[in-house]
Amino acid sequence: MVACPTCDTLHRLSDVPQGTKARCRRCHAVLMTPRAGAMTQIIMLSATALVLMVAAVAFPFLDLSAAGLAQHSSVIDTITAFSDGLLLPLSFAVAALIVVLPTVRLCAVIYAIAPMAIGYRPARGAEAAFRLAQNLRPWAMAEIFVVGVVVALVKIAGMASVALGPAFWAFIALVLVTTLKDTFMCKLTVWKTLEERRNS
Structure with a gap:
């Protein structure tokens, strides 16, 4: 279960395809935004x-x-x-x-x-x-x-x-x-x- 950071609505998240967004069903805040290669980009930017x-x-x-x-x-x-x-x-x-x-x-x-x-x-x-x-x-x-x-x-x-x-x-x-x-x-x-x- 995942709580929306904006309105605290609980969600049961399934797999979210890369390049798409999972939004809160109540306030439509973005919950997840998987991106291809995001981890590599994060590591390079952090370094x-x-x-x-x-x-x-x-x-x-x-x-x-x-x-x-x-x-x-x-x-x-x-x-x-x-x-x-x-x-x-x-x-x-x-x-x-x-x-x-x-x-x-x-x-x-x-x-x-x-x-x-x-x-x-x-x-x-x-x-x-x-x-x-x-x-x-x-x-x-x-x-x-x-x-x-x-x-x-x-x-x-x-x-x-x-x-x-x-x-x-x-x-x-x-x-x-x-x-x-x-x-x-x-x-x-x-x-x-x-x-x-x-x-x-």
Whole structure:
């Protein structure tokens, strides 16, 4: 039995052909959307997002210059900016929300889906890994960080000269790739495939 995520109506789902959609009989919300090759696409997008995360952390993020003074910053500088005194917990929160949790979520998705994408049985603990990935989704806030940076740039653009570094564009690409990955992923299809492959 599957509950509709919108209206909680229970459904007994049968096999849904690839390329079609199963909708709620009450509110017509989409329940399942199996796609051919979706797991491979999800793995490739997740791996790409991990590479972009490394680039976003490793490379310069912003260069600011005003009145002859220049300031170079990176994501690490952002995290450590609050590392003194009572603001230390804020540094841990920033690191967790924009780097650690998104990275853990991507790794969990790859661990849960990659063996099935190449035709093997799910890895041990795949269900727990996929559940972790879904539970972390509201807390992985790399996209919120990018929106905040853009808002800040609009406000300081008239006071200083701003040069965007490679890490800024890596974060933009990371947000786009992660959004595309979430679009391709049908949670119910993944859960159903995990159950079927585990019992086969």
